[in-house]
Amino acid sequence: MSYLKFDKNLMINLEQSLPKEMLRTNQAGAYHCSSIVGCNTRKQHGLLVIPIKEMDNKSFVMLSSLDETVIQHGAPFNLGLHRYSGGVYSPKGHKYIREYDCESVPRTTYRVGGVILTKEMIFISQENRILIRYTLVDAHSATTLQFRPFLAFRESNELVVQNGNLNQNYNEVNNGVSFCLYDGFPTLYMQFNHKPTWVSQPNWYNGIEYVKDLERGVPYTEDLWVPGYFEIPINKGESIIFSAGTTEASPRSLNKMYEVELASRTCRTSFYNCLKNAAKQFYIKDEDGEFIKSGYPWGPIRARDTFIALPGTTLAINHENDFHDIMATASKALNNFIDNETLDSRIHGIDLPDVPLWAIWSIQQYAKNAGVDKAREKYLPLAARILDWIIAGGHPNLEVQTSGLVATAGTSVPVSWMNATSNGWPLIPRSGLLVEFNALWYNALMFTYNISEGIKAYEERREHWGTIAEQAKTAFVDTFLNDHGYLYDYVNGHYADLSVRPNMAIAIGLDYSPLDRRQRKGVLDVVTRELLTPKGLRTLSPKSYGYQPFYLGSPEERERAYHNGPARPWLMGSYADAYIKVFGMSGVSYIDRMLIGFEEEISNGCIGTISQLYDGNPPFTGRGAISQATNVAEVLRTLRNLKKLNM
Template sequence: MSYLKFDKNLMINLEQSLNKEMLRTNQAGAYHCSSIVGCNTRKQHGLLVIPIPELGNKNFVMLSSLDETVIQHGAPFNLGLHRYQGGVYSPNGHKYIREYDCETVPRTTYRVGGVILTKEAVFISQENRILIRYTLVDAHSDTTLQFRPFLAFREANDLVVQNNRLNQDFTEVDNGVGFCLYPGFPTLYMQFSQKAKWVSNPNWYNGIEYIKDLERGIPYTEDLWVPGYFEIPIKKGESIIFSAGTSEVKHRSLSKLYETEIAGRTRRTSFYNCLKNAAKQFYIKEGKEMYLTSGYPWGSIRARDTFMALPGCTLAIDHLDDYHAIMGTILKALNNYIDNEMLDERIHGIDLPDIPLWCIWAIQQYARYQGIEAARKEYLPEVARILDWIIAGGHPNLAVETNGLVGTTGTNTPVSWMNATSNGWPLIPRTGLLVEFNALWYNALMFASALAADVPGYEKRRDEWTTLADEAKPAFIDTFLNEHGYLYDYVNGTYADPSVRPNMAVAIGLDYSPLDRRQRKGVLDVVTRELLTPKGLRTLSPKSYGYRPFYVGSPQEREQAYHNGPARPWLIGAYADAYLKVYGHSGVGYIDRMLIGFEDEMSQNCIGSVSQMYDGNPPYSGHGAISQVSNVAEVLRTLRTLKKLNM
């Protein structure tokens, strides 16, 4: 039985099926994303969405969708589905769906009278090409298929309106046609594995609506260009492969290309395999460089997300080479920043003050997986260089204070992961001494000292790191630990922010914490009581002022809620580390049960992945990006930790 299979009763119920989305990527920045019934519900959805470097570091929807029509005895049965103005769905092809299976590749089974047709989609790795294989499983009379492409040729966050600027000309190619609607775009080639008749019948399809954008209070209606349709007869037992890409392909190669691609796929037959598959979808390879993108269907390559997610997306799934490749790329960018050299324009936020601290944390995780000797050999010089740079005052917004703690300025610009803004100003102006910054700082000093132990030439630096850590430890306790047993979120001069936030979980989950076991347990109790949900830790306690648990409403309302209540799954990694440090092996069962909430998510929202955030109150609905790198990574890392403890 498939782990991710949905029957016809769910598929024909649009209230349920439209809220479930699927995602496939090519590990080069392109993706295919839609609802499981094939009705696009976001402007970022599309059958082929690709980066076009010549037009900037953005994604562009080339082919929005492809409507299939089954023709028997001259009667057409359209399998497509779109929502039009007024909430009208047409042509209601979902009523023919009998099953949707996403174990290896997305596979939809249709039944139209005596016709049984399957559709399977696969993205070609490292190539802007999607293949769809149609197989006529059963038919009692002659059958013809029609394919009607809906073209967008637009940036993924924009919308198209009917216009006369587009180029209607097309090029005939091997078993297909090519279109380039606007200057600057590549040509989109649509081809088949066997002879296809192209019928030119250009029309605008006006008033297509995206209900997820409607719910978010942003523009949600567009017009799409349909230049005509393909027509192909198909016999019982026969398969036809459709290709959409930015380069031509030989039609005879499509079958082999399809089979080669699916041979290396991870079958999503378990919770772990789903997350492993999701983790690899964040990989982006560009020449010799390798990155992690922050999420889909929107997101970018961000330094903080990369370091936070790197261990879970590589080491936790035994992809050691990918860890080194991605770490090599991001470390080069960080070193360029340290040396005031040209920055990697693909990576955002390399200048933020906590980036070097998360970098050392990511290296520390490598030491946990591969041993401290391996980490020492690979990364000791990098760790030492980063710490020396911070201590010397090299970072413009991370300064070592006289008490050994580190301070930063976040009054005018967000400096931490809690970076929501309103009119350009931080909604949570965390400034001065931030709790997770200083916990990471202490942890970095202690880890570096352990890494450099007995290494010739590092004696003086190790003494300096140890001395700083000895100063920072009591200062941390005096600064952050309050009489209520939890940690202030940030302290700026005489002001100590009393908000109960999950950043304190980072402080108690690190390998080297300034707090002793009793103090950790006290903080853990508060986190468990006020912040823990089945979907991660709330960003603010319900008892704190300004709690907004639901990420809904207008863009302004959602901004206000962003870090003031909704739960973030990635924080479960720090929470699990803290819990296991306090309770040891006796806590394994509890953490294992806690992960059930995430396993339930595999069949919700983006199937097989984890959303960006969840409401802080029941029913804990998912919101934001449908697949988020740090969330997937930290759940994977927690699973791996449990596995090691159970061995």
């Protein structure tokens, strides 16, 4: 089956091709992203987008795009595509595309008269460098290629306008030129493996529009600097490699560099392989450690997302060493917080109250994958420290009640993953006793209690954990299970929130749930009936007040809809866990069928991955960030669990 191959009919139809995006990363924070037709549709799109450490590790678009022109008999045929003011597309190079294939590396095939030209792109791992290989497959007469770079040099969430502060000077380097448009930016080196001719022809290209930003109701027009163009002849059967990077390359090394990188790629020829590639794209490895980026093209490194995504993006694809490396970086940040030291500036939200509970959940998944003995040896001290710290009142916003449950203050500041705000205030003020917090708390107590069994050094503490767990279990049922058979979303004093939300799915999906099997089934029935979609669980039931299924409109309208209807794929992991726990092996085929909705998504949106969220009503269109770590991770973890059950 061909997963990521698109023919001429789709590619030349902009209505069909523009919404499909592609993403490539270098596992060090840099990325290349655009539509599959090569027209940038978001301000975050770019041919080379890199993090700059000296600028708070924010991402910056250095090279926005590169327009190619085929010249035969003096006639130019421009293969580029941009949208300009008024919705005008120019120069309409998409009409020459005959095929787009992304199973190995992005590969576009163009046909211009008798000329057949292929373009293949690859990112160099751990280096801010993208290579593009052009191969002239066929030509009946002398052919020359021109390459016109569109330079941005701006933060990925901003836009640039024509200005006089730009440095127009350039330096000639080996087989290319280099530019640094503004002070404080790294130099951009553009080179070829064959010597080109550089023609300086500086000009601003004004009024370039980004249609996705237009749809989102945010600024969407910018001006880009085009300093000139490269020109180089090419013979039939010959390949030319273009390099764009923040360090100068040796032109002789470009071909080998390309081939070595290509050999390390896993072809996207199956649902699993697509997700495996997508999972590795979230890795960030640098001198500060190893991290998981929450999403592309925006999304920082978040503590909660890291611990939720960690098992699926590592263990589910047999990358146990990466699990340990990422956990080491994240647990160091968590220990710094416990010790009241300076918070890690790279990992956002390490101080949120549910983060240490998700950390223990992540360790629990490791125990299920590698065995209890290994988990005990490597991570029991961390899990025990977290529990003791919380019980002792160490967390500033997670208090253990006399009932054994944990309470948090979220009225003025969002504390859970449902963190949408309006004018800085939570739109969903979940405060007091939150259902998933307390389920995770009970699960953490029981897991640590069980893996510490028989270890003398933990005997006294273990008994204390067990006592609190028993109290919490009884109190959880009394507090959250209502007469309608499902769980209150949160209870704050005398107020119990009746909204049907997916946080209850987390509670019934955990290995140690405070609910018995019959109670779990009752909750699961409500979740299935009111929240389940082919793209995950709705964030609010259509029967609940305030349901807004479509993530559309202005930033304010989208913020209000954010957790009030759109579906989240990552919650399918908890749903699948709960379903298997309730129905056993008879539920395996059902969950397997439910994953078909995500397999279909692989060739939509950002191809080969899963979007941040989906509309809560048909046709369940993908929205938000084009690739989300927790979503990819939990689908992968579910696939891994199903495979184990079928063995």
